[in-house]
Amino acid sequence: MSTQPLPLDGITVVAVEQAVAAPFATRQLADLGARVIKVERPDGGDFARGYDTAARGL
Structure with missing residues (x-):
């Protein structure tokens, strides 16, 4: 079975982003096969990570 790229x-x-909309868009790029390197603030990362406790910051 061969898979297409x-x-x-x-x-x-x-x-280089934070909050919700931009990371969501970046996730779409990753789902389409892009390698994503996320650059975060050195003093705690993306502040929006704590918005959703159900996802535990994922």
Whole structure:
């Protein structure tokens, strides 16, 4: 069984963002095959990680 590459295979995205909308968009790029490197603040990361306790910051 052969699998076709995803549309963004081979693309690297450097994400400098926080909150909700931008990380959601970056997630879509990752789902399409992009390699995502997320750059976060050194003093605690993305503040929005604590918004949803059900997801435990994932």
